[in-house]
Amino acid sequence: MDHELKQEIIIDNYNNPFHKSHTDVEGYIKVNTNSESCIDNVDIYVLFDGNKIKDIKFDGEACAISTSSTSIMLRKLIGKTIDEVKELLINYDNMINEKEYNSDLLEELNAYDEIYLKPNRKNCALLPSNAIKRAIEIYEVGNDN
Numbered sequence: 001m002d003h004e005l006k007q008e009i010i011i012d013n014y015n016n017p018f019h020k021s022h023t024d025v026e027g028y029i030k031v032n033t034n035s036e037s038c039i040d041n042v043d044i045y046v047l048f049d050g051n052k053i054k055d056i057k058f059d060g061e062a063c064a065i066s067t068s069s070t071s072i073m074l075r076k077l078i079g080k081t082i083d084e085v086k087e088l089l090i091n092y093d094n095m096i097n098e099k100e101y102n103s104d105l106l107e108e109l110n111a112y113d114e115i116y117l118k119p120n121r122k123n124c125a126l127l128p129s130n131a132i133k134r135a136i137e138i139y140e141v142g143n144d145n
């Protein structure tokens with residue numbers, strides 16, 4: 001993926017984020033994620049249906065990297081099983097941390113494959129995956145999985 005396309009993906013998802021809205025609907029697991037180093041303060045709402053993510057939304061204020069990575073990630077996760085989500089998150093985290101990963105699995109999330117060049121932005125890119133992992137943990141503990 002060339003640099004221009006990466007920038008276009010990031011900017012488009014920052015300006016027009018997918019599923020950015022607040023919800024008080026019962027059944028959603030809400031996880032707050034924030035950064036000590038910038039403005040990022042985002043609530044992620046995950047609705048599970050059995051072992052799948054039925055719906056996922058986010059709300060809050062965040063930088064372009066955090067907002068766009070959350071937008072792309074949420075779009076990819078709806079309808080996926082928990083195991084599929086975990087696999088995607090492992091690969092995404094590995095990419096951000098310069099470890100081996102499956103780029104085919106990540107699709108548009110590959111726009112962040114050079115975020116390691118700006119170490120202070122790694123935390124921004126990891127905020128959504130960290131929150132989703134916590135939501136899965138909460139769900140699994142509550143359902144004795």
